[in-house]
Amino acid sequence: MAASSAAVHAAVADAHRQQWARVLATVARLTGDLDLAEECVQDAYGKALIAWAADGIPANPAAWLTTAARRLALDQLRRSATLQRKLPLLAGPDAGGWPDHGSGVWPDDRLRLLFTCCHPALAVEAQVALTLRLLCGLATAEVARGLLVSEATMAARITRAKKKIAAAGIPYRVPGPAHLPERIDAVCHVVYLLYTAGHTAAAGTDLTRPDLTERALDLARMLRLLLPGNTSVAGLLALILLTDARSDTRTGHQGRLQLMADQDRTRWDRAAITEGAALVREALRMRPPSRYALQAAIAAVHAESPSFEDTDWAEILALYDLLAARWPSPVVALNRAVAAGFAHGPSAGLAALDELATEPQLAQYPYLAAARADFHRRLGHHDDARLAYQEALILTGNRAERDYLTARITALP
Amino acid sequence: MGQYLVLIYEDEAGWQAGGPAVEAGLAAHQAFGEKHKDVLCGGQALQPTSTATSIRDGVVSDGPFVETKEVLGGYYLIEADDLDAALAIAKDVPAPFGGVEVRPVMTTG
Numbered sequence: 001m002a003a004s005s006a007a008v009h010a011a012v013a014d015a016h017r018q019q020w021a022r023v024l025a026t027v028a029r030l031t032g033d034l035d036l037a038e039e040c041v042q043d044a045y046g047k048a049l050i051a052w053a054a055d056g057i058p059a060n061p062a063a064w065l066t067t068a069a070r071r072l073a074l075d076q077l078r079r080s081a082t083l084q085r086k087l088p089l090l091a092g093p094d095a096g097g098w099p100d101h102g103s104g105v106w107p108d109d110r111l112r113l114l115f116t117c118c119h120p121a122l123a124v125e126a127q128v129a130l131t132l133r134l135l136c137g138l139a140t141a142e143v144a145r146g147l148l149v150s151e152a153t154m155a156a157r158i159t160r161a162k163k164k165i166a167a168a169g170i171p172y173r174v175p176g177p178a179h180l181p182e183r184i185d186a187v188c189h190v191v192y193l194l195y196t197a198g199h200t201a202a203a204g205t206d207l208t209r210p211d212l213t214e215r216a217l218d219l220a221r222m223l224r225l226l227l228p229g230n231t232s233v234a235g236l237l238a239l240i241l242l243t244d245a246r247s248d249t250r251t252g253h254q255g256r257l258q259l260m261a262d263q264d265r266t267r268w269d270r271a272a273i274t275e276g277a278a279l280v281r282e283a284l285r286m287r288p289p290s291r292y293a294l295q296a297a298i299a300a301v302h303a304e305s306p307s308f309e310d311t312d313w314a315e316i317l318a319l320y321d322l323l324a325a326r327w328p329s330p331v332v333a334l335n336r337a338v339a340a341g342f343a344h345g346p347s348a349g350l351a352a353l354d355e356l357a358t359e360p361q362l363a364q365y366p367y368l369a370a371a372r373a374d375f376h377r378r379l380g381h382h383d384d385a386r387l388a389y390q391e392a393l394i395l396t397g398n399r400a401e402r403d404y405l406t407a408r409i410t411a412l413p
Numbered sequence: 414m415g416q417y418l419v420l421i422y423e424d425e426a427g428w429q430a431g432g433p434a435v436e437a438g439l440a441a442h443q444a445f446g447e448k449h450k451d452v453l454c455g456g457q458a459l460q461p462t463s464t465a466t467s468i469r470d471g472v473v474s475d476g477p478f479v480e481t482k483e484v485l486g487g488y489y490l491i492e493a494d495d496l497d498a499a500l501a502i503a504k505d506v507p508a509p510f511g512g513v514e515v516r517p518v519m520t521t522g
Contacts, residue, residue: 121496168517169415171495179497 020137235292427510
């Protein structure tokens with residue numbers, strides 16, 4: 001039964017988005033060779049365009065693609081010297097090219113792929129790039145565009161990382177119980193970095209990069225499905241849902257930045273907020289709460305507040321205190337200082353910000369200057385405010401944020 | 414199964430100072446060797462870098478190849494299934510005055 005060309009293209013695109021990771025993860029296990037698996041899965045998607053047009057769209061596209069990619073890998077190996085070593089594994093029903101540690105506990109191969117991509121022996125930038133490339137199926141050019149580096153740089157980064165996986169023997173498996181919590185945190189960190197890279201682009205004309213935020217949400221949902229009892233995962237998904245629920249209102253007319261105080265709360269995504277808030281409650285019940293659970297709890301206070309004026313800043317400040325204890329970082333301290341400014345007045349906020357003035361990690365961080373500018377403006381210190389806004393402007397690469405800061409300077413008397 | 418070289422980089426002053434920290438370090442190496450004897454293929458401590466001689470382009474000169482605070486002071490050659498297994502063993506390598514680097518040994522054929 002032939003299918004229409006449009007329907008086939010849609011089905012293949014859909015299978016790429018939904019099933020890429022599942023297919024690649026399985027074929028990688030069967031071949032024991034990430035590069036070969038990736039090439040064959042790519043080819044299988046190409047073959048699907050022709051085969052599905054002729055024979056109809058299969059009921060289980062992932063199974064079709066996995067079988068096709070496995071055959072392609074077998075053909076390749078037949079022609080190469082590695083045949084003797086790998087053929088028995090591929091030929092068996094589901095024998096496993098890589099040693100199959102504990103597959104009964106972790107039946108989904110995507111977790112193995114994710115733990116391999118996010119192995120701490122790889123540089124964090126490489127972990128992020130590999131995750132986008134191998135889990136999300138993005139082309140190298142798309143990964144490069146998303147992370148704001150040249151395609152050549154990204155191609156070299158991905159190649160180097162894959163070589164290290166093969167040469168150093170980074171295993172294709174879910175770590176054992178002793179190392180699982182820290183390794184899950186490493187995976188969560190990569191998804192978090194992806195989301196933040198998309199949430200506020202480091203450069204360019206657009207404030208956000210929805211291609212990255214959507215992928216991060218997909219990955220967080222996948223993690224939640226595969227690791228339902230983990231507090232970091234629950235918190236991470238909650239954080240992304242609650243932050244993303246506000247994404248449509250973060251820019252107004254012509255991509256202009258809208259602060260939370262000015263956002264139209266009726267346009268926030270209520271379904272996402274409800275789902276996120278329920279996850280926060282669950283994540284906070286697990287002790288000790290993960291840093292993501294605490295960040296999500298802060299996002300939930302904002303998301304559930306009927307108006308900016310009604311924001312419970314005392315609660316937010318208390319949550320930041322817990323977060324700073326759990327995750328001491330200058331950026332958390334900065335956000336805590338801002339919350340203190342709203343809870344106890346701009347002078348208190350400035351005092352808290354002054355303590356961070358010599359923090360080297362914040363020296364190039366535009367939000368420190370922007371926060372200082374804002375508190376000075378509230379206190380009527382117009383000259384200090386102007387200087388601080390100008391400092392923030394120098395450090396900001398994103399056009400929407402630059403326009404906002406320029407408007408603030410112009411509005412000063 | 415592959416081989417990994419665990420390179421021990423430490424501040425030599427620590428070992429030269431002697432005292433209880435050095436005695437504890439020596440005992441820790443002894444204990445490491447016994448605990449992991451099944452996977453150990455080799456390992457030695459090296460004389461200090463003051464005894465090193467370098468050759469570059471045929472020119473012989475006094476001192477180590479690269480001047481750094483933490484220097485190669487010894488190594489273990491181990492067998493492990495994969496990097497995770499190698500790292501688990503390498504974490505047991507005593508390096509009270511520095512740390513270790515794990516390098517897969519290149520296999521041929």
